Amino acid sequence: MKQNERELTAFCGLYCGDCIRYKCRASDLANELLHEIDKTHFTKYAHVKRTHMEEFENLNSLISLLKVISEIKCSTPCRSGGDGCGGTCEIKKCALSKKFEGCWECNECEQCNKFEFLKPFHGNAPKNNLRKIKQYGLDTWSSHREQCYPWLTKK
Ligand code: SF4
Ligand code: SF4
Structure with a gap:
């Protein structure tokens, strides 16, 4: 549902339509990437690949961060x-x-x-x-x- 100006005005005076978390596209993209990592068993690949590219050691940290980003999405303003x-x-x-x-x-x-x-x-x-x-x-x-x-x- 599309919110109007009144509904987008938060109790504190913030405008929810400006909030980075409101209908957050980064959350959607993070979610999509998590699905892709899961679907392709990317962690198994990364486990082997890390012997050549040490950056792949950080995949679990990236996955944790993507989960956090995917969860910060807010679809309904607090006054609604x-x-x-x-x-x-x-x-x-x-x-x-x-x-x-x-x-x-x-x-x-x-x-x-x-x-x-x-x-x-x-x-x-x-x-x-x-x-x-x-x-x-x-x-x-x-x-x-x-x-x-x-x-x-x-x-
Ligand atoms: S929940 Fe609403 S009132 Fe509270 S800080 Fe966030 S925008 Fe402001
Ligand atoms: S209503 Fe808002 S401004 Fe008033 S005391 Fe509570 S938090 Fe503070």
Whole structure:
């Protein structure tokens, strides 16, 4: 199901449509590669091949990593009932307990320290976005949103 702007707005002010995990193509590709490795018994081949190419010693680590990448895919935004960022989000729990549509309805938003875990990934974008949602409303704020990941900001 295609989500609308309102549904794509997370409790914390992130825009799920920008999230690397949302409908993650890398997860699909990782899954496909895992199937191919399995189907072709590639680990057996790698076991022999490693005597000539030591890089093949790392195949099991690669397989572990591919499994993790395949599992980070998120198909349903947290405000539409999905697990969002892992299903244990304190922000989501808190907003729901206060019966808020999202943190933009909260008067403690500016002082709230539940956003710290998002900083390494998103800098100040969530709180800046919450201010935009308050200013423009839930249906039209997203065209004013901040870059989801600071490393995507043009210098
Ligand atoms: S699960 Fe939590 S951190 Fe992730 S987008 Fe939703 S509210 Fe934000
Ligand atoms: S205190 Fe307010 S801003 Fe902080 S997580 Fe809870 S609802 Fe969101």
